[in-house]
Amino acid sequence: MEHTLTRDAKKALATIYKAYKSRRxxxxxxxxxxxxxxxxxxxxxxxxxxxxxxxxxxxAKYVKTDICGNYTLTDSGIIFMENLPVGTIKEWLSFSAQFIP
Incomplete structure (x- = not known):
């Protein structure tokens, strides 16, 4: 089941996924x-x-958080991001840039 996310959450997920891919x-x-x-x-x-x-x-089950504020990117989050076109991920990451003067 795919969840609808706010723009902020999309940007956050793309940021987390980008860091994950860099680490891998x-x-x-x-x-x-x-x-x-x-x-x-x-x-x-x-x-x-x-x-x-x-x-x-x-x-949305894309991350799992613990009581200390740490979090883990879940397999569901990875699968969701892997199925998105690269252009969509880039769009999510650049979304907030349009509001910076």
């Missing part, structure tokens, strides 16, 4: 590439746009 490309194991620890000072993990959308992404 650099040889990181999937089990660690999907995990985002807010204590690690990872720019993606502590990004305000991402943290503001975690509840929505969690409700």
């Amino acid at each position: 490309a650099s040889g990181e194991a999937k089990s660690s590439a999907v995990y985002f620890d807010t204590e690690s000072h990872d720019a993606t993990a502590i990004d305000a746009a991402v943290s503001d959308s975690l509840a929505e992404l969690s409700n």
